[in-house]
Amino acid sequence: GAVVSQHPSRVICKSGTSVKIECRSLDFQATTMFWYRQFPKKSLMLMATSNEGSKATYEQGVEKDKFLINHASLTLSTLTVTSAHPEDSSFYICSASEPTSIGFNTDTQYFGPGTRLTVL
Amino acid sequence: AQSVSQHNHHVILSEAASLELGCNYSYGGTVNLFWYVQYPGQHLQLLLKYFSGDPLVKGIKGFEAEFIKSKFSFNLRKPSVQWSDTAEYFCAFSDSSYKLIFGSGTRLLVRP
Numbered sequence: 098g099a100v101v102s103q104h105p106s107r108v109i110c111k112s113g114t115s116v117k118i119e120c121r122s123l124d125f126q127a128t129t130m131f132w133y134r135q136f137p138k139k140s141l142m143l144m145a146t147s148n149e150g151s152k153a154t155y156e157q158g159v160e161k162d163k164f165l166i167n168h169a170s171l172t173l174s175t176l177t178v179t180s181a182h183p184e185d186s187s188f189y190i191c192s193a194s195e196p197t198s199i200g201f202n203t204d205t206q207y208f209g210p211g212t213r214l215t216v217l
Numbered sequence: 218a219q220s221v222s223q224h225n226h227h228v229i230l231s232e233a234a235s236l237e238l239g240c241n242y243s244y245g246g247t248v249n250l251f252w253y254v255q256y257p258g259q260h261l262q263l264l265l266k267y268f269s270g271d272p273l274v275k276g277i278k279g280f281e282a283e284f285i286k287s288k289f290s291f292n293l294r295k296p297s298v299q300w301s302d303t304a305e306y307f308c309a310f311s312d313s314s315y316k317l318i319f320g321s322g323t324r325l326l327v328r329p
Contacts, residue, residue, distance in 0.1 A: 131315075131316070131317070139321065140307060141317075141319045143316055143317065143318075146315065146316060190260070190261070192261075192317075205251075205263060205266060206317060208253075208260050208261040208262070209260060210259070
């Protein structure tokens, strides 16, 4: 099946620094990738939709200047948490979808293993 | 607002018991429906999905789900659970915007 990887799996950084997280689709081309945030014992909250070659679409309440998303190729999207603060500590998960049909969306999302960010 | 409700936050069963996890969504249009599973320490995996056609969908590992449009429901079932089914289960739906809306998840513990 489709495989999505994330790097790094864990990162610890100091407050005020920036952290980049990579999301790669390993065996398929993903025109669309998604970034989620998962709080402890809570569900996944969609942060933004990343489309290859265009600007990301952010969900309401997500600061686009703080969470920079770049989808430079069909297999790579990056999320950069800028000027990180302790409240940004969380589990960040990406997913990638491979178009399977025309017309109405029937895409299935494949999820990466997640990145645990801890901001000290 | 679009939302997904999973009524059971924690479920504890003994091996061989039957499982049914409830899922209701709130959206007036056509949807795609999914169940994802997250085993301890692992990433989300697709269990099954419904896009169209037969409302009874069979997934991996003996799971199935039934889409009942009139009830806006997509309950997950398994006739006989195993210890290895211990995991967190997420119901989700998407509309034509590609975005997935997740429920809050149900933690299943299967006792041997």
